[in-house]
Structures are given as C-alpha cells and as structure tokens.
Amino acid sequence: MNSFNRKLEMNDGLETKYMKVLYYDFNSYYKGSYKSYEYPRLCTILEGEKRVTINSNEKFIYNKDQFILLPSNSSVEMEIQKPTKAFVLEISNELIHNISNQISIKFNVEQKEVSLFKSKVNLIDDVLNKIHNVFLQNTKNKEFLLDLYAQEITYSLLTNELSNSLLCHENTLIQKAISKMKNDFLNNLTVNDLANYLSMSTSNFSTYFKKCTGISPNNYLKNLKLNEAKKRLLNESVTDVAYDLGYENISYFIKIFKEKFGITPKQFQLKDFNLKF
Template sequence: MLQNFDRRFEKNHDYETEYLKVLYYDLRPNYKEIYKSYQYNRLCTIVHGTKHVKINNGDEFDYSTSDFILLPPNSSVDMEIKDPTIAIVYEISDKLIDDTRKKIQLNHDVDFKPNDSNIIREKLYSIEMPVKRINQLCMSSDPNRAFLVDLCSQELVYDLLKKHYIKTDQTDPVAFAISRIMDNLYNSQFTLKEIAAELKISSSALVTIFKRKTGYTPKEYQNIVKLKIAVHKLKEKSVTEVCFDLGFENISYFIKLFKAYYGETPKQYALKYREM
C-alpha cells in the first residue's frame, strides 16, 4: 500500500505514455494525507471504497465509485480514507489537451450543467467508456498499448472539452468570452464591455461573432446557463431564493425568462417536480 502521496511513490505505481500518466493507489483505512495536483489537470476516480476530501480549503465532500472529480493544476486536497479504497488518477498533460483541441471542432452550446467552482465533480457515466478502455489497456500485454492508451486519452479529453469540464481554447474569442462569462456568472457588475476590452474588439463586434457561433448574444447565453442551473436549484429552494442565488435582481424578470425558455413558471416547474 502507498504510505504517502508524493512523486517518489507515484513513480512506482504508474503507467505513463506521451499524453497521460495513470496512477494507482491502494489506501488503508484511517489514512490521511494532503496532496497537490501539481502542474496538470487530474481526473480522480475510485474503483473501490470512498474518499472524504476537502479541496483548496473550500469544497468538502465524499465521493465514491459512481463519481469523478477533475482537479485543475495546483489544487490542494486534504484527504481522509475511512474504509479500504482503491483509486485511479489520470494526470492529463497539456500536450494532450492542446493536440486534441487542434483535431476537433466543438459547438459553443449551453447543453451542460456548469459548476459553481473550478472543481468539477460529476457522475462517472459521462466519461465511463474511455476510462474503462484506458484501464483495460494499462493492464494488458498488447505491444501497442501505449499507442492505444493515447488514442483513448484523446477521446477522454474530447468528452471533457465537449462538456466544458476543461476550458476551451482561449485564442478563440467566443470560447474566451464563454470562459469569462462562466467565471463571472453571478457577478452582476461584470459587463460585456470588459470582455470586449480584453479581446481588443468592440462590444458590437463581439456580439456579432458570438451570435454567429452560438445563436445567442452573450447576455442571452449567460441567462440560459443560469436557467439551466435554476432547474436544479428549484428542486430544493424557493423561487425567490433561486432568483437571488443566480444574481437576478428582479423576480419578475427571472420568472419571465424562465417561462419563455421552459414554457412554465419556476413555481409550476417546482410543484410538478415535487409531485413526481
């Protein structure tokens, strides 16, 4: 079993290709440690057991075999293991992300559930197939396994990019604008003019480019993202609470937007959900 989470021990329990490092951990009960994600994104999964983690002195939760977390570079994780746990971590190189971006085209849609922090925690089924194939290949004796692992790792990163779990290419003005919108989703003081200034183009030019690629203006895009979050929050909170949680200053405006997009008021949606 691993006794510590530093680089010395990881090097003895990994499989590495040009694109990906796969790290295997067999953790004893009552094990505690603080570790970092270093310079790369880390996709953390569990094969058996449960981890209790506190990330960047903020988010604290349990996750198990049905979940994954994606840590951005230089994250700090305070971990506690209560039961015997086997974990597999995938360290995603910048080269893998860059090469995958160059080979694909992504739609700038809003068909995703954004996260309130930089820490992504989602259900494993959304990326389960490439993860399974990578695990199988790492344990195989196929002489071409490094090549095959790198192919599967591109599929994995494609899924992460498509779902906006990893940020898209910042040289694309629309991708950059989306990234800034998401970073300031609840900041009512943040404006389109600030994004346009960062891109060194006019606000009207940004709106034209943005709408051509997404079908929405930046403000419409921001509101739709908020409405998609509202659907989840209405399962647990009142309409008023959700409205102000999302940074809307006017409840009537929030209700109007919600009804225009979903065909019913937030209250009607919440009542329908609770009756199910």
C-alpha cells in the same frame, strides 16, 4: 500505501505521451494532502471512498459511482477511512489544447474560475474501463492504446458540460489577462504589456487569447473602453471622454463607438437626454 508524494505516485503508474495513469491502493486509514501540479486530473474510485477538501474550500465524499475533474494547481486534503483503490488520469495540456482547437471549444470568459467538476461516472464509463483494462495488460502496444483512449476520453469530457473545468489551465492564464485588462485598461495598457505579464511573446499571447475566447486581446481592450465610454458620456463631453480613455483622435473614437453601438457618442447623449425628459 502510507505516504503520498510526486515521486511515489508513479511507482504503480505509467506515463504516455498524452497522460499519466496513476493507481493507488490504500489498505488502511490515511490522511494527507497532495497537489494536481500543472495538469488537470480525472479522479475515480475503484473500491471504497474518499473524503476530500479541495483548495481549502469544497468538502465532499465520493465513491466508485462518481468522479471529479480536478484542475491544475489544485490542492487536496484527503482522508480515507476504509480500504480504497483509486484510479487517476493526469491529462496533458497539449492534448486538451489540440482537441479543444479542433472542435472549437471556447469557455465563457466572464465565467468565474472553475475549481472542480463532480459528476456520475457513467458519463465516461466505457472509455474509462478501456483505459483501466489496457493499463492492467502486459502488451507492447500499451502506451499506443492508452493514448488513443486518452484522446477519446478528453473528447468526451470537452463535448459535455465539463469543458470549462478541463480548460481551466488555459482558463487560468486567460482569466489573469482579463483581470489585468479590467483593472488597468484606463492606464494605457497594451497587448505587449499583457504578454510580458504572462511571460509570453506578444504573437503567442494574441493567438492563444483569441483561440480561447474568440476575440482578439486588442478588441477585448477596445470593448472595455467603449463600455466605459457609455458610462462617462452620461456626465462628460465627447472630447473629454475620448481623451480620458486614451483616444487622441476624436474622429477615430466616434467611428469605433458607432461601429459597436450603431450611433455616435453625441447621439447616445441625446438619446439619454430624451429618455430623462
């Protein structure tokens, strides 16, 4: 193989409902770049080794004893200095989403976006061997078996320490929403605004956000405002803080503040005053 593009990748590969299985045989020196497109990739080495730079940042060498889990929309600069055979699984977002929902996997919404995960291949060695063996077989049930193993390997990845890497496609959308919330929550930002920002319907966005984070976008926005209220109450009146944060009904502001922190805004101010003196 002496070139690398989206079309050529499938020459020695196979696509099923839940994944694409890609095989690469580099017989001589190769240097080039590629992208992971819209799906995460599980990248393994059968023989040889790869020198890679991920997203112009992380550089390392990996071989048959390791794998990398590459999130969607990643860019990779690759150098191969000796004959190398690689086996790659491109896992569908539909499968990841379905399994993560069924086993209640949630990523940490405060965690920085994961760029990749590198680990020992023995974590998934058994199911990876099954996929490789079936891929090499000539049987009418090949796609069916591969999809069964796709579910098994996705479950294995999600139930280990790799869930944030594998959910990075979802993570990216939600992180965009969270970043927008943190930057604009003082500007009367609504859930409808967020849905439009991500080109989603309001109902789909709300459902998606809660499934990924365990909290509704409305409650996330409310928490941002109430945490900001605590800071402002140190120097401003309850009424000013409520209006500044978009709460025209002072009684409602006091009610939700007490629900979250267990005391009223005025009690919070008095508590802070007593601590100072």
